[in-house]
Structure formats: C-alpha cells, structure tokens
Amino acid sequence: MGFTLSWRCISILDLVLILIGTATFMKGFFPLKRHLPGYAESGNGDNSSTIKSKLISQMPHYDKVVIVLIDALRADFVLTHSTPMNYVQTMMDRGKTLSYIVKASPPTVTLPRVKALTTGSIPGFVDVVMNFDSAALMEDNIITQMKRAGKRILFYGDDTWITLFPNHFVRSDGTTSFYVSDYTEVDHNVSRHLVSELQSLDWDVMILHYLGLDHIGHLAGPKSPLVKPKLQEMDDVIHKIYNALEKETTMSSLILICGDHGMSDQGSHGGASVSEVTVPAVFLSPSFSSVQESYQGEIIQQIDLSPTLSVLLGIPIPKNNLGSVVTSTLIGYSKEQVLWSLHSNAEQIVKLFEANFDNYDLDRSFQLYRLAVQEHSDWLDEIKSHGDSPAVDEKGRSIIHRYKLAIQTMAARISSSLTMYDMYSMITAIVLLWLVLVKSSMGKLKRFTRNEGLQLSRHSVSLIMVSIPLVGFCHVTICTSHSQAESFLCGANKSSILLQLTIFSGLIFQVVVLLSIVLSSVQKYGTKKNRFCWFLLIGTVCHTFSLLSSSFVEEEHQTWYFITMTFHILLLVKIFTTKMLLKPERSDDVTSAKENTENYSLLSQQQKFDNYFSYFHQENSGFNVYERKFQTCHKSSSDIRDFVNSPDEKKEEKYNEKGWKKDDYLPKRYADPLCSEWFAVLSVLAVLILSRALRSLNQTGNKWLDRPDVGDWLTRPENKVWLSVAVIVSLATVLASKWGGSSWLDRTLVLIGCFGVYRYRANTGDLIFYETTSKATTDAWLVYAVIFIYFFKSLKLPFKLRSIISTDTSLGSKTPSQNSLESPETLHCLHSHYKSDSMQSVQDKSSVQDKSRSSVQDKSSAQHQARQQPILNASLSLQNSGTPFILRNHETLQPNCRIPDSPQSPVSPSSQQSRIYIIHVVHNCWILLMTLLMRPHNIAFVAMVTVQETLVEKYLLGHMTLSTSCLTLYCLWMGEASFFYQGNSNSISTVDVSAGYVGLMEYQPILVGMLLSLATYAGPIFWLLALVKYIYAKVSCPTTSLQENKARFGKEFTKAVHTLILTRALPLAAYTVLVTAQRYHLFVWTVFSPKLLYEGMFSVVIAIFSLVVLLICQ
C-alpha cells in the first residue's frame, strides 16, 4: 500500500503551517500582562498602615482640571524659546506653569500612550497591533477612578477614548483619527464645544484630545509650515481655557498640556528615537504664583503623570500604576501631605509587588520600602514631639528621596517581570517551523522532478498511529504541569482545541513527510547551478544569519542594497567578459580552426608564449605536455574560449563538425535573439544607476536616518513645483515603459489612470498645476475603477483572441500530418524568425538553425509551408489585437521548447498567450495601484522600479540563465530591496499610515488594513508579480499542447512556491529561536519584536500570493 502526496498539496499545507506556527509563536512571545483586577478604594490602606494620618481629609486638590492632550506634541514644540505658543511662553515666564520633559516608552503609538497616561502601567507590545482595534479598558485607571469619585467628566477629541472608557463621560464628541489628510476639521470639532462648556462650567474634568498636529506630522513632517499655525491654534485654546478658569475664583483649577508621543523628523512615530519619545507636560494654574525656575524642565516618565494626577485630584492611585508621584507638582502641599501621597503611592506599588513575587519580603527593593516607612513614622513622631525645625525639614526631604528610590526600584523589578512568556507555545511553534524548514530543504535537495508527488510508504501509517498517542500524552503532561498550565496552547475552549489539533497534526504530518523524503530511494535529480544561482543561494543564507545582529536588523536595507548591487555588478562583469572581451575571437571562429593555425605564424612571440603557458596550465597535469605542438596548444585554448563564449548555434555546429560531444561542454544554453550584448550592458548599467538613485530617494534604517534625502527635499513645501514635475515625469515614464505593444484601449486606460493619480494628489494639496475644487476621493475612485475595468477587460479579451486563432488553426489542422519530431521546433523558430526579423542577430541565428535542419525541411517543405501559415496568421492577428510584445518576450525567454511527446498535439498558442497577457495586465494594474497609494514623491520610486523591471525583463533575464528557483530568489531580492527603497524599515514608525485611507470616506477596518499592507509591501508584491510573468514567459511554449503546458506551468510554479516557502521558513525558524534566546535583551522590544512582526506580515503576504499562484496559475 502507500499513497502519493502531490507536491502542490504539500506546499499548500506548508504555507498554512508556517502561518499558524508564526501566529502561535507571536501569541506566546508577546507578553501577557499580569495585572491586578478591580479598582483601588480610597482610604483603603490606612488601617493596616503604621502611620496614623488625619491628613487625608485635609489634602488639598483641584476642583476643575482640564487635560489638553495634543497628539504628537514634541517637547521642542513647546519647551523652547522660539515656540509659536506665545501665550504658554509668557505664562512660563510669569511663573504660572510647571513644565516637564516627559519620556514616553516605545511603542510611541496613540493607544498604548493613552493607556499609559491613564493607568500608569507600561502597555505591552501587542497594544501596537491592537492600536487599530481598541476595546474598553478593563484595568484600573484614573478616568474610572474620577468617575467613581463622582466627578463629571467631559471628553472631546480622538474617539479611541470613548471606546476605551465607555459610559464614563457626561458629554463627549469623538472625532475619528483615521482620516489622516484632514487636519483642520478634526480640531474644529473639538474646539467648537469649548465656548459653551467654558460658560457653563458644570463639570469637574474636561479632556481634550487634539489630533490635527499628528495628522500634519504624518502628511508633511514636523518642519512643515502647517505646524506653526496649528501650534498657535492650540495656544489660543489654552488661552481661552485659562481665562475662563481664572474668572472662577471660588475653586482651584489646573490645566495640563501634554503630548501622547512625539514625532520623528520624518513626521511619523512608533519607534524609540529621542524625538519620538520626548513630549512636554505643562501644568498651568491660576493658583500657581511665581514657580521657581529650578522646577522647569525636570525629566519625568509618562507613567508618572497618572499617580500625580490622582494625587492632584484627590482620587486613589490606580492599582497597576508603576509611576511615582512627581512631588514638585504638589504646590501648596505641606511636607506631611507630600510624604503621605508618596506613602500611598509606595503602598499601591507594594501590593503589585506582592502579587508578582512569591517571596517579596526578601527583595532588596522591598527592604528599601520598609526602611522608608520606618523613617517616615519616626519622622512623624518627631514632628509631634518637637514641631517644625530646619533639621526635621531636611530629614523629611531625605525621606522623600527614600520613598522615590523604593518606588522606582520596585517598579523596575515589576516591569521587568511583567513580561511572561508562554514558552510551551513558543517552543512548539519553533519546532514546527524548523520541521517545515528541514523538510523543505530536504525536498529541495532530493528533488523529485520525475514523479509529481511524494510516495508515502506504508510505514508512515504505523508511524502516525504511534505518534498520535505519544504527542497527545506529552501535550497533556505538559499542560497539566504547574509551570505551563496557563499556556495559550492548553486552552480548553473550542477554537483553542481546534488550533491544538491543527498544530499537532501539522507536526506529525511534517515528521512523516520528512521521514519519507529522507528514506526515499530517489536520488538527487537536478541540473547544475550556475554561479549566479550559487551567489543568490549563499546571499540568502548569509542574510538570514545577518539578522541575528541587531544592527543588521536596523540596517537591513544596506544588506539588500549591497547584495543586489553586487549581483548586478557580477552580471555586468559576466556579460562584459563573455560577450565583449571575447568577441574579437568570434570572427575567427566562423572560419575553421585551420585558418587559425595559418594565422598562427603571424602571432607575436609573446602571444605564442602565453598560449603555451595557458595550455599547460589548462591541462593541469603538470609539465609533461611540453612536447605538444604549438598547433594543438592553440587549438585547444581557442576551443576553451569558445566554450566560455556561451555558444550559440554556430558554435554548436562547429563542435559537431569537430566531433565534440556538445553535451559535455555546453553549459545550459540560452538562445536570446533579442538580447544584443550592448543592450544588455547598457541596461545593467541603467539598473545599477537606478538602484543607486532609489537608495537616495528615501533614507531609512536607524544609523543614517537623519541624513537628508531626495524624498525629504521633494516634500518640502517650497519645492512643491519640483515635486509636481517629478510626479509628472514619473507618470510619463511609467506610461512610456508600458506603452509599447499594448492595444489602444489599454493605453487609454493606463493614461486615464495616471491622470487620475495626478488629479488625486493635486486635490489633496500635494501637487500644483491641476488643483480643482472637487473632492479628492472621487479621483481615487476613478483610479480604482480604471484598475478594475482594465483587469476585467483582460479576462475577457482572451476569448476573442482564441476565436481568431482557432479559425486560423483550423486551416492547419486539416492536414493531419504525422508530426515528425523536428517539425514543431522548426515551426517555432520560423515563427520567432518572422516576428523579430528586425533584429539582425535573430536572423543569423534562425538561418543557422534552419540550415541545420535543412534536411528535414527539404523532406517536407510543402507541409511546413502549409502549417507555418496559420501560425503566422495567428501572430499577425495577435499583433493587431495588441499583445505582440508579450509574445516577443516569451519567445526570447524560452530557450528550448521541449518537443511534445504526444504526436497529436494541437498547436494552440492562445491559452498561454492569454495567460501571459492577463499577468501583464495584472502587473500594470499593480503599478497603477502603487502610484495611487504611495506618497507623491514615491511615484518616482514606482517609475524607477518599473523601468528596472522592464529592463530586466527585456534584456537581462536571458543573460542570467537562472533556474526557476533561482529566479524566485532574484525576484525576492529585488522585492526586498524595493521594500526598503520605498522608505520602509524594520521599525513600526515608518509604516505610511496615510496609504490606508486613499479614497476612503470613513474608517473601514478591513479595507484600511488591506490597503495599508498592500502599500507597505508594494515593492515585494511588484517583483513577485513580475516573477509570475517571467515564469510564464520562460515556460510557455507556443508549439506544445495546452495540456503539456499546463503540466509544465504547474511544475514550475510548484518549484517557485517551494523556494518561497524555504525563504520564509528559513528566517522565521532562525528568528524565533533568536528572539526566544534573547528575550531579555535590551533591544528586544525596539528591534527584534518589530522585525518579527514584519517577518510575520511578509509571510502572510507571501503565503497569500503563493496560494493564489498555486490555485490559479496553471
């Protein structure tokens, strides 16, 4: 018994398992926070505390608090003397403010920052991902505490607050943060409520969250001229609030102006750079009078704001808070009161400490706390007995420091332990990923090309039978053990059990397949890889190893730029040496070797000597060949030169004449009629220069991020004209490179598309020359519509084509001749001869080929003539209907169509051609979509990449002679490089959020997510689509039957997908191990985790792409 598993099936399962493995790992890796449930009660602690205090009731607090949260407010927007916020500046000078530099912890994204501000705890990394989907906050936080204290809270601004704190606000109005290009309306919606609210003053707390500045940052960066008026607008708002509160003299009031996170010099945020994590916090109150200069500019943590506000408002400190009260804000508080607030802060943290550590009382930080409490009670006794004195005052100050130290050390201990890793899920996922990797690479090494599937032996059934109870037993044992009981993989609900079943059956499946591969007797069947293939392979592996270093993760783009550049330089060298350097010899080659020997006497002494030496070196057998004649020597060396000379038909003939066995010496030949060497050299040069230009378009990474780049220069408002010119030129380039060979309808569609893109950007205000008053979204929809029409038109066209061709071929098929082995190939070359007759080289080649087959042709020339006719007709009709360049391409790429085994193969090129046409259209659609989604200066990126791709397709692919797997690697390399060319990096902050909202009126999570990931991975997808195009062109052969071609497509695409699986499994397997080993590393949250997210997301993209390819492209 035993059964066969097709490779396609295995590939699909692999893809799914890679995704599941990665997801499981991430679920286990991104820490689960262990936080205390419930809410802190006021006055809870003083029964157990040693300090009897009557101070609580006398604690002063503010009755009216306004929190003005300005999104992405950088510290230097407010805290410098050149700030546009003049009013705040004058208040600072008058000593009415307390200003702080606040350090936010990464990820610097709004939702985690708001959580940090309100709960005082450090949100986990997962909150970044959940940023787009926020649910109600269940942790203890100051907003809930305010509500419990009976305060009336108002909220105006970013609606994430309303989802976070449902039913907390008396009045609220949420604005959506997702329409990034709007920066006036969004703030107007907040400010319009101010007038009435400031008149009524029937509230206790008002929270305003302004989004405009953040949107300006995303659109134009911090140096944009839009920033200054926005800050002045914010200044005005603060002025109004202050005036209104100042009038109300009966109650004390406080205004807090702060930012949630900063913005990088590119205008985005999410990372850990200084400009992203430093924000200002300005406390402003009419009751402050002449605050000393020394209090200005103290550095505090963002989580400190939550306990500080709690104290200032007289509410309990949230249970999970890790911050410490900023004592300098407690103006008007007596020393006892300050100490009391610190004491309650410390008590709250101690509770958290007790919950996190089993034997907490042995810990050094806890001892610090005990000491502080002891001294505190001593000091209180001292005050009781002796009253106030300078010495007592001094001692009080030292106790404040003790408390602070205790709080900080305990908080540090807790926050380092708050990260709890689910090791069981992580290790299971790692094992799964490694199994996929090892199995795939074994499968690659023992490539079963002959049979289409993998034979599973009968032992595998028994293996499965044995392993199921074994794995089940292990799983149950681990899950019931104490340490892993909370593991994500041990869940008992339905979906969790389903996941467990999938993962473990996946594991068993992988083991079985691996064993069958290892045990199978089929030996390696493969062609020799050429040097480029080896370079690609080694480069891929080395790149994976480079990811183990954090700097190479941050500067990953450098690696890709460097190795793609090296690849193209090597290609240039290869083309140059084989084609150019040895060309002079070629003319000699046409004449026979005899002439060479006659000429030999004319050669200089020097050359003779050289030849002599070269020959004995060639032989490699030492000096015994000295006896050989000069003639032999020269002949041999010239032959070797021929060998390098990438022999075409002429050489082949020559070798045949001489009786050489061509198979012994010929490398896998590529006949590339249209690839003139000069064109190849020029296009490699163009590709190289474009790569360099692309590299300086968007500076990315970490080390040289602040270097000026072309993109920055173009987006500067004073260079709007240049940006517009660049966009127009780029669009024209895109048009031009896709112009040739397409039908007029297609051209018109692409033209309209480009026009729509420009109009869209002009209407959003990025470009000039064509501003209209209409809404920008309609233009975006126009482009979407064009893309859809273009795509669906391409699906329909082939039917028309097919009908044309079928009528033509019906003529030919009437002669049901016995297809001799040679005839289809001859037809093929005549066919190609006809279509590319403009090129001299083609003529040469095919005429030679003709000659070589002349005997066959003579025999049945009439027949050939007859059968040739329909093909020519077909190609003519194709030319008329606008697809010749596609045909030309696949002609050039397909070196040797295999002669069909089945003699009755009907000649029907239509099917492949329609497929090739469709993939071309899909590629063009993708280019249009890229121009629409990318920021305006990145349209230049699209143009340059398009030109690169066109050059590679037309002139270079033939020179690379890559196998399908290596071609896949090449496209992946180019894709990775272009991923970074477009400005991405391995930090979350470079994701271009605005791309998700192109053409959308409102926030639609799925659409936004889709557009965002498409735009982020635009470059890689571009090259992957190009890969499909290349493979179709490489494999399809117009002379073979449809069935045959289908099988070949299937095989080649399975190969390509197999390579893709390997290139995904390799970094994921290596990376998960690294991240697990380095989980306490300093950079784990800022470097390794974002990279893991990027890898996971890229795997999703690749998996979807591969599944589509496997299921559709055949």
Next chain:
Amino acid sequence: MTDEKTYYTARKVLKRTLAWTLFCSLASLILLFIPFNSGTILDLVSNCLVATKIWILVILIQICFICKSVTQSLPSKQHSKVGSLLKYVAVFLAIVPVFYVITILFGAPLTESRAETFHFALLLSVAGTFPGLMTCGVNLNEWSRIFVLSSPENGVEVVAYWVSLCSIFGAWLGAFPIPLDWDRPWQVWPVSCVLGTLCGYTIGLMLSSVHLFISYYKMVRQKR
C-alpha cells in the same frame, strides 16, 4: 633542446616570482599591522588619506619589483617601452573613475567625503588592476584568459590573478562592518574598505606564493 630551455625559463620565472612575492607579502604584513591604530602617518584610522597614498606607492613599487624581476629573465617581454607605458597610464587613469563610480553605486556618499572615495578608488584600481596591467598590458584576450577562465600561467600572472581578486573581494568584505553600531573609528567610510583592500592584497600575495610554491614543487618533481 628547446624543451629543456623552456623548462629552465619557466623554473627561473617561478623561482624569482616566488621569492619576490614572499618578500613583498612579508613587507606588506609588517606595514599593515605594525602601525595600525598607532597615530603615526601610516596609521589608517587617523591618517586615512595619507596612509592610502603611501600604500598606493607601496603597492606600485612591490608590483613593479615582482614584474621586473621576471621581465628581466624573459628576453621577449616588452614592457619597458615608453609608448606602451603611456598607454598603460592612460588605461589606468580610465579605470580609476570606473572604480569611483562603482564605489558610489555601492552606496558611498555622493557629495560628501569625495576625497576619501577618490583615494579608495585609486587604491582599488592600483591593487585590483595594476598587477593585471603589468602582466597583460591592454590585451583583452589575455585579461579574459587570466581572470575569466582563471587560468593564469605560472609566474607573474598567478600573482596578478590572486592579488587582484583578493583585493577586490577584500574591499567588498570591508563594507560589511560599516552598518554595525559599534561606533568605532575604523567603521567610518572608507577606513574599513581600505583596510579590507589592503588585507585582501596581502592575502592575495600570500596565496600566490603558496600557489607558486606548489607549482614549483610539482615542476621539480616532474623533472625527476
């Protein structure tokens, strides 16, 4: 009798090249590692431009010595003619901008530190193409025979082959430490690349002496 004569010529060539290569590689090693990070004029980290200039001279002299020793022994070599010398200089001057452009393509800054990039290009063309130029001249066929077919004849060509390849490969490898966040002075462009080139050059000399030694050994054994 011609066989005997050729044999002896070949042996002499080998011996001489071997001796000179050994000497030069030792000299390079000493020059490269003793002044490293010392702050003297030969120190690449602190005096990159000057040290590069000196190194260019050193390499020129070394290669000239190696080649000259051989051309003396071969009556038919015509490297010393003034006309051909001018030609070489012209070719050489044409190669420097090519290397400059390639360096820029690989990501060297376009506008800043042009002097450094130029010096690096000069060094690279000296170490990477000068040996080839000295042995093959401007004969493209010779070049392709040595470097494309990797079949240098025993003697100077072996030196040219190894030195050129190793220098260029070393320069290529030298770029890798630049992105690391160690913030060492030698990570600054182009110090690590210059260092890589020089190490490659030295290793190339050593490899060629090994290669020559093996050939020599084989030759002697064959004769016996």
